[in-house]
Amino acid sequence: MKPWYHSIKVTATAALLLLAANSANAQDSWIIKESPASVEITADKLEAAIGAAGATVFARIDHAAGAKSIDAELEDMTLVVFGNPKIGTPIMQAEPRAGLDLPIRVLIWEDQGQTKIGYLDPDALQERYSIEGADQSFMTMKGALEKLTNAATQ
Numbered sequence: 251m252k253p254w255y256h257s258i259k260v261t262a263t264a265a266l267l268l269l270a271a272n273s274a275n276a277q278d279s280w281i282i283k284e285s286p287a288s289v290e291i292t293a294d295k296l297e298a299a300i301g302a303a304g305a306t307v308f309a310r311i312d313h314a315a316g317a318k319s320i321d322a323e324l325e326d327m328t329l330v331v332f333g334n335p336k337i338g339t340p341i342m343q344a345e346p347r348a349g350l351d352l353p354i355r356v357l358i359w360e361d362q363g364q365t366k367i368g369y370l371d372p373d374a375l376q377e378r379y380s381i382e383g384a385d386q387s388f389m390t391m392k393g394a395l396e397k398l399t400n401a402a403t404q
Contacts, residue, residue, distance in 0.1 A: 279374030281395070285358070285365040285403040289326035292358050292365050292402050296330055299401035303394065305334040308353055327359040337387050337394070341375075344384040351375050354391070356399065367399050 285292040297307050309331040317324035333353030342349050356369045372392045375381075381388075 279371050280368045281371050281399075282366055282368035283399055283403050285367055287365060287403075289328055289358050289360055289365050292367055293328045293330055295404070296356060296358070296367070296398060296402035299398045300330070300332045303334075303398065305332050305394070307332045325360040326365075327357070330356045330358070332356075334394075337391050340387040341381060341384045341391075345379045345381045348375065348379050348381060351378070354395065356395070358402075367402055369395055369399065 287295070293310065297310065300307050307330060309329070311329040311331070313327040313329065314324045331353055338352045338354075342352060351370070354369065356367060358365065358367045360366075372388045372395065376384075376388050
């Protein structure tokens with residue numbers, strides 16, 4: 251019999267992969283920046299900025315390591331999942347389905363030798379679910395993502 255926490259780990263991993271795939275379909279709603287540093291250093295800077303801002307990093311997923319585990323190759327790619335209940339809770343109170351896209355996810359990847367960092371524009375999230383009544387949270391989210399990703403690319 252497998253320990254109970256194994257089921258939670260497998261379920262959480264599957265959920266995160268589903269969430270990542272959901273956002274990838276909205277490429278035209280992405281905000282993408284370039285970073286002069288490697289994927290790993292950019293992710294480290296993002297995590298440090300998130301912590302300094304008082305938010306919580308829930309997961310850091312190394313997609314390239316996952317590919318390597320099955321003897322496949324993938325350019326460096328890391329997904330950072332983080333959030334702050336003060337921002338996300340009002341959004342999910344207004345529309346519970348937004349919980350599929352929260353907490354926030356930022357993808358950092360290597361593209362032909364250039365490190366990129368990207369995320370779904372919060373305006374697209376608000377539009378996707380026709381959310382009303384959480385405008386302040388979306389404004390705060392948009393400002394936080396801009397600030398945090400700028401810190402990661404410095």
